[in-house]
Amino acid sequence: MKNLITSKRRDVLKTMAGLAAGVLFPKFLTAEQESVKPMDWADESINYNPHEHTWGMGVDIDKCIGCGRCSNACKIENDVPKEPFFFRTWVERYQVKENGETIIDCPNGAIDGFEKHPESEDVLRSFFVPKLCNHCEKPPCVQVCPVGATFQSADGVVLVDAEYCLGCRYCIQACPYGARFLHPVTKTAEKCTFCYHRIVRGEEPACVEACPTEARIFGELDQKASPLHRFKRMNHIGVLKPALNTEPKVFYAHLDMEVK
């Protein structure tokens, strides 16, 4: 009788442990059968495997003329709401004065370009900084999403599942670069996708396409022949807020210390 009881208890414990493992770590059970499979695209004309790419962008501050064609093109391409405050990419103007004060302005995301700033006197140096989602290697926004609506694709692009997003705004709070906003109509989080619909079809993002001075360079980070890889080799590269350890994949050449 005693044997029976112990044997049964062992069985029960085994089953319970298995169950608990299954509930807590479902991947643990399935990981062995599942290898990396290519994506089955609904649009069959797409022949793109996210596992074969790592995308990044380079921005040359010395080439940016502040025309704002990028933010304008982005709004058109991605149907970003036309009213101000909603931008997937935007251009900031930095004016560092002789007394160390810095004026930063960004009139309507620069979609109509810039005009002379009324306070631009005693300016020591001045330049434009295009900004967008940094598609961080360690994205804080993905960590905080409670439902898995914000995620990092295998090619390193951080995307938002608009159907799955609750609109809780955690990610907007978490992003240190202010790259996210809540869409006023759908009430879901939105951000730059590197124009995912374009890059899977072999096109460049709209902002890169529209840039008249090639201040933006888009390409593969892992392939040495890519123009972005060369850009990183040939220039002094900085990223935004490196101390946060988010490992951004938007690289700035000739970035001023003043840029936040």
Next chain:
Amino acid sequence: MLSIFRNIRGFMMNSWLSKAPEQIKLLVVVVILVISAFLIIRPLLIPDDFGELGHFRTGALNDAVAIEFKYAGRASCVECHDDMTEMLAAGYHKKLSCEVCHGPLAGHIEDSDENEPSFPRERTLCPVCHEYLSSRPTGFPQIVSQSHNSLKSCVTCHEPHDPAPPEVPSECSACHGEISRSKAVSHHMDVECEFCHTTPELHKISPRQYRPDKPQNREFCGQCHTKNASNDTDAPLINLATHETRYDCWQCHYPHLPEAR
């Protein structure tokens, strides 16, 4: 599943649990119910394709690529407009995509008759890039549009597809900016410079050697401003025979801004 429950039941019957107080038994049942409810409901709430490629819905990738192109890309323009793109590729604007000026043209690629590109001729487009701003990189060609041939469309002097600065000015205002700005806001704005100043073509190349002429007498102004002048403008009319006959017109009236006193 069944065997699990049978095991649990046997375990409960035979162990110390059978001697446990009633409320503990109830608690065990409640805990088991909660766990099984969680196990049943969880798969119903989570989409089938969640977690296939990571902690997200695989369908989200399909949603992300379902947007239609608005910008076709510069390679698409070359297919039909190779003459223009060749010209563009040889000039200063070689890095410029067609769609920066002509607007997003994916629709034009689909149906070129329905979706006409825009051909902007206003003075507002070029200054977006070329207006002088101290923040722009040194060496980038910039103008102050207020004083640069104001009121003239940029394309009058500059071919946007090959925007080399014009060597020979095609407009008087390129050099005579101050006069042209005064004239532009005066009643004489529609009077061409050459109406009053006959200008030899060589003046543009060697301006001091070949000079334009000036009106010589009162009768020249009288062409428009005498009572019997045959013109359809609203020009103020005078009688040449009685109006301050001792003076030439331009001794009192500045022709480039005649309303000035």
